[in-house]
Each structure stands twice: as C-alpha cells, then as structure tokens.
Amino acid sequence: MNHRLLFRFPTLALVLVLVVTVAFFGLAHEGLYDLDDYLYARYAQALASGTYRPLPDPQHLLHDPLQERLLIFGPVAALYRLLGVNIISTTLWPLLCTLGCAGIIWQLYRRREPLVAAGAVLLLGLHYFTLNLSIYLYPDNVLMFWCLAGAAALLAGRRAGQLRPVAWGAGFAVLSFAGLLSKETIVFYLPFYLGLLALDTWRKQHGRLWRTALLTSAGLLAAYLLYYQLLTGDVLYRYHIIEQTNAYMRDGNYVQGHAEALLGRVTWQPLDFFVALGMGVMLVLAVAAGFGRRRPGGPADAATSDDEAGFWVALAASTLAFYWWGSTSLHEYNPISLQARMVTPLLPPLALAAGFGLRNLWQTGRGSWLIGLVLLGFAGWLHNGVSVLYGGLGLLLLAVAGLRYVRRLPGWLTPGTSGFGALLLGTLALLLLVRPVYYMRKPSVSAHFAQARLLKTHLPASRRGVVFTDDMLLRHADFYYGFRPTPGLHYERFARRDSIARRPGDKSWLLLNRATLQNDELTRKLIQYSADSMLTWFPRRQLVAQDGPVELYEVMR
Known part of the structure; x- marks a missing residue:
C-alpha cells in the first residue's frame, strides 16, 4: 500500500x-x-x-x-x-x-x-x-x-x-x-x-x-x-x-x-x-x-x-x-x-x-454487493436527478463485487x-x-446582485418619489440601503398604483424583477402576478435602465 x-x-x-x-x-x-x-x-x-x-x-x-x-x-x-x-x-x-x-x-x-x-x-x-x-x-x-x-x-x-x-x-x-x-x-x-x-x-x-x-x-x-x-x-x-x-x-x-x-x-x-x-x-x-x-x-x-x-x-x-x-x-x-x-x-x-x-x-x-443493491434501490425509488448519486455509486460497488467473484481484481483495485x-x-x-x-x-432565481447594482446607481437614498415593486423586494427594500432611512423614497406594492398621493416634484418608478416574478417558490406563496400583467398596469412608462432580468421604468403621470 x-x-x-x-x-x-x-x-x-x-x-x-x-x-x-x-x-x-x-x-x-x-x-x-x-x-x-x-x-x-x-x-x-x-x-x-x-x-x-x-x-x-x-x-x-x-x-x-x-x-x-x-x-x-x-x-x-x-x-x-x-x-x-x-x-x-x-x-x-x-x-x-x-x-x-x-x-x-x-x-x-x-x-x-x-x-x-x-x-x-x-x-x-x-x-x-x-x-x-x-x-x-x-x-x-x-x-x-x-x-x-x-x-x-x-x-x-x-x-x-x-x-x-x-x-x-x-x-x-x-x-x-x-x-x-x-x-x-x-x-x-x-x-x-x-x-x-x-x-x-x-x-x-x-x-x-x-x-x-x-x-x-x-x-x-x-x-x-x-x-x-x-x-x-x-x-x-x-x-x-x-x-x-x-x-x-x-x-x-x-x-x-x-x-x-x-x-x-x-x-x-x-x-x-x-x-x-x-x-x-x-x-x-x-x-x-x-x-x-x-x-x-x-x-x-x-x-x-x-x-x-x-x-x-x-x-x-x-x-x-x-x-x-x-x-x-x-x-x-x-x-x-x-x-x-x-x-x-x-x-x-x-x-x-x-x-x-x-x-x-x-x-x-465486504458488503459491496449489498450496499450497491440498496443504493440502486434508492435510485429506482426516486427516479429523478438525485438518482445519479445513488445509481452511479451503486453500479460501481456492484461492478467491484462482481469482479471479485468472476475474476481476480487488478492489483490497484485490491x-x-x-x-x-x-x-x-x-x-x-x-x-x-x-x-x-x-x-x-443555473440562472439566478432572484437576480439579487443585478437588482442591487440598479438600485445603487439609479435609486439612491437621496432620490424623492415612489417605487412600485413586487412583494419580495417590498419586504427587504431597506436592506439595500443598509437599513438607513430613505425619507424621500418610498416603496409600494404594484397594486397601490392608483391610491398613492404623490407630492409635487416627486417621480414614480416601476421596478420589475423578472427573475423574482418567475420564481416558482415565490409564485406559489407570495406573488400572484406576472411581469407582463405588471406592465399592462403601467402603460405610460419609459425604460430608464436594465441589468439582466431587472428593469427600471419611469412612470409618466
């Protein structure tokens, strides 16, 4: 050895x-x-x-x-x-x-x-x-x-x-x-x-x-x-x-x-x-x-x-x-x-x-054949991507066990x-x-880094106005600003587009994260709308910036 x-x-x-x-x-x-x-x-x-x-x-x-x-x-x-x-x-x-x-x-x-x-x-x-x-x-x-x-x-x-x-x-x-x-x-x-x-x-x-x-x-x-x-x-x-x-x-x-x-x-x-x-x-x-x-x-x-x-x-x-x-x-x-x-x-x-x-x-x-059979059983039981792990290792162990009984193993396999x-x-x-x-x-299901770059560049804490966005970002918006107050900048749900009182001089934006809106886990629990439906709610809009699947629009009054 x-x-x-x-x-x-x-x-x-x-x-x-x-x-x-x-x-x-x-x-x-x-x-x-x-x-x-x-x-x-x-x-x-x-x-x-x-x-x-x-x-x-x-x-x-x-x-x-x-x-x-x-x-x-x-x-x-x-x-x-x-x-x-x-x-x-x-x-x-x-x-x-x-x-x-x-x-x-x-x-x-x-x-x-x-x-x-x-x-x-x-x-x-x-x-x-x-x-x-x-x-x-x-x-x-x-x-x-x-x-x-x-x-x-x-x-x-x-x-x-x-x-x-x-x-x-x-x-x-x-x-x-x-x-x-x-x-x-x-x-x-x-x-x-x-x-x-x-x-x-x-x-x-x-x-x-x-x-x-x-x-x-x-x-x-x-x-x-x-x-x-x-x-x-x-x-x-x-x-x-x-x-x-x-x-x-x-x-x-x-x-x-x-x-x-x-x-x-x-x-x-x-x-x-x-x-x-x-x-x-x-x-x-x-x-x-x-x-x-x-x-x-x-x-x-x-x-x-x-x-x-x-x-x-x-x-x-x-x-x-x-x-x-x-x-x-x-x-x-x-x-x-x-x-x-x-x-x-x-x-x-x-x-x-x-x-x-x-x-x-x-x-x-010893036990290679038994362990191999159990692992192959797991692979058949699941019949999905995880089966690759069980099936691959199971086949290897069965091959080693078979070679031991059929013929003498090569020295390096002893x-x-x-x-x-x-x-x-x-x-x-x-x-x-x-x-x-x-x-x-795989592509990101949150596009966090693209969203962070876009917010830092185009929606710093010094801006004034309202940002309409999805419920996921709404939960975490202050994290992107280091939990510091943004007195002039407010985040709101898409659905509140017609109920927000806007101050003179304030702007409105639509932040659309297509990755979040297509995340199966979120759409089953938190988000009940699609990117296309959001765009129809804001017909008067102009694209300001895009970073991958994240889009920022200015909403015209």
Whole structure:
C-alpha cells in the first residue's frame, strides 16, 4: 500500500470542498431568502450601530424566538462594522461555519484515519444542502458547526492518554452553550450526551472531564437564566417563547392541522425524506459502520478506532431517533417538520459514521454487493436527478463485487490499496458534485446582485418619489440601503398604483424583477402576478435602465 498517497486524501478532499464551497457561495448566491434572514440582518445592524435593545415579552404575546439566537446575528454585527451592510458581509458567517466543519473533520482524522477523514469531508462538504445553507443567514449551518465542535471536543477529551481532560471538558461545555445561543435544536444531542455520561459513570471513566463539563455548563446556564430573570422576570422566558411559537403555528402542525398525516410522519416519511435529500449514501454507510469491524494493522489501533466509530454511530443514531420521533413542544406531541435545514445537527455525526463505513468497505471490500443493491434501490425509488448519486455509486460497488467473484481484481483495485481508495473517493466526489454544479450554472432565481447594482446607481437614498415593486423586494427594500432611512423614497406594492398621493416634484418608478416574478417558490406563496400583467398596469412608462432580468421604468403621470 502506498501510505504516502493514502495520507494525502484528506487534504485533497478538504481543498476540493473549500474550493467548491467558495465557488458555490459566489456563483449560486441568491441574496436574502425570506423573512428570517432579513430579521437576523436587522438585529445585526442594530447591534453594530449601538441601537439594539432586547425586547422582553413577559406576557408571551410574541412568537419570534429569533432575537434570542445571539450567536447568529452577533458575529454578523462585527462583520458589518468591518465591511458595511451588504449581502456578502451578511452571509459570510454561515459560510465560515460551513468551512469550519470541514476543517474540524480534517483535523480530527487526517492522521488517525485518512479514509474516514476524506470520506466524511466529501459527504458533508459536498452535500447539496450543506452548500445551499452556506449562502443564507440562517442558523442551521452555524448550529452545525457548534454541534460538531462540541462533539469533537468531547471525543478528544475521552481519548486514551489525554493529558488535558479539564480543558476539553470546559471546551465541550462552552461549545455546546454556543450552540444553544444559535438554535434550540442543539437538544438533539442531549440524549446521547446523557447516555454517554451514564456509561462513563458506570465504568468510572473520564471523571475529571465530566465534572469539569458539568460544572462549567451549570455556571453558564445559571448566568443565562439569571439574565432572563433580570430582563423579563421569567427565568424560563426563552422556553415560553418557543412554546408560544408552537401555539401560534398550531394550525400547521401534525396534531392540530395535519393529524391525518401523523402516522406517516413517524413511520416511513422520514426515510423517504432523507433519501430524497441525497442522504441515502450516508445512511447506508453509517449502518455498515455500525455492523462492521475493521481488521487490525491499519493506521490506528483497531480497538480505539472501533470506539470512535461507535461514538459517531451512536450519536448519529440518537440524533436520527430524536428527529424521527421527537417533538417541538413539551405541551403536546408535535413532530419536527421535514425540512432540509432542520437536519443539519444530524449531518456531521452521520457523515463521520459513514466515513468509517467507507473505510471498512475500502479495507475489506465486504458488503459491496449489498450496499450497491440498496443504493440502486434508492435510485429506482426516486427516479429523478438525485438518482445519479445513488445509481452511479451503486453500479460501481456492484461492478467491484462482481469482479471479485468472476475474476481476480487488478492489483490497484485490491481492497486496502491506495488505488481502490482513490477510486471510491473520486467516484463519490464526482457524483456529489453533479447537483451543486448544476445549480451553480443555473440562472439566478432572484437576480439579487443585478437588482442591487440598479438600485445603487439609479435609486439612491437621496432620490424623492415612489417605487412600485413586487412583494419580495417590498419586504427587504431597506436592506439595500443598509437599513438607513430613505425619507424621500418610498416603496409600494404594484397594486397601490392608483391610491398613492404623490407630492409635487416627486417621480414614480416601476421596478420589475423578472427573475423574482418567475420564481416558482415565490409564485406559489407570495406573488400572484406576472411581469407582463405588471406592465399592462403601467402603460405610460419609459425604460430608464436594465441589468439582466431587472428593469427600471419611469412612470409618466
């Protein structure tokens, strides 16, 4: 075996993921997505300008837990101070957290388990929704970073011969608390941590690590609860806000609004959901890691390696179970919604468990035919673009399994060789890249940058008049001006064209973003009109400027 090449795989995988992630950020960016990222950006700007004030709601009349997620918009506020308010500074924090996840995996296993490191970096970093969530100011990839960092600190602190268990225990507590300040779904990991604590207590192991972690966590939580007590008079304020959100959204949940769908939600629907997202490869390889045992003589001691594989398999399994059967509320049973952004805490342990499964497959070749058949089954089940990933990898594994039985494999394809590892990793990377590359090449569905350029050039804050535009821009218009007031310039809906009192000397404009008006996701929910219908509402108009699909007209009186 060429060990030198083997140990280059993690770095090559990391470089590929870093390049693709940054390229996706630059080529597939769509600006602000919805109301949540806009609100985070507003909180960040208020914090950066010194006007941010916590708004206590002791009567629980609000249903917005976003303001309690300080580590989502706090770092963005620092970036606003450095770079100003724009879409790049707004979304740089989730991008950095996404890149940080790949870096943590690389650091954990690049020397101990190079195949695990390379496989997990690819599976997590090139997963389409990991990339997609890196371009929006949503809490999910930020939370994923803290989840992975906290779990990695706990793992490192429990390793044999660890000389600094106190530091790792404190780090584990601080990183987990940072996750709590990002999003409440850090609790996905709580059952695993409690179970591991009970196991180590029974075995009388890692006592200093756990004592430090528990004392640090208790101190942080006590200070946090005291903060809410002083601010609102309610020590459980954040919990009550979450329950108020659940109550507000009750009509759309599984108990009140969709009770007939509850059985499917807690049985087969999550599996269908995971496979449709492209997570089927990780699931199958993680299951293989749970059942497989490696042979001695690899890059790390076999027993230690199996212990660490078990750590990630158990964390992935408990997190998966929490997502599958857990509830968003303690007052009533309401399963967590099946949305791609809700599963980010599951992705790091699942990718690492899958990395160990891929390592076992590379080392022995055993199970290739079974894994290949399951993946082909997923491809046939979906019968869509995601099937390329499952079908391609499934065919490769079946071909390798067939060659083993029909004839002797070439030397470079023998399990345990660098050639076989390169074949597995290279094929996996190419198949995972199909979907991100497709979206990087697609036209923008928001034309954010074209719209921003046009507004900056032709509709600066100093202009006076009214701009008629679509509901999407109307929500976010002040973002393009750094959330600063535009006293003379007002944005209005198209439909209000005849009801606006215009002051003498003011002009009127029509801003038409054809990309937004043709966005299928928006036209199903928010926008019920087309570009052509808007033009008929403003027959007396003159084109002022056009930047791609964004057009600006002056409306004549």
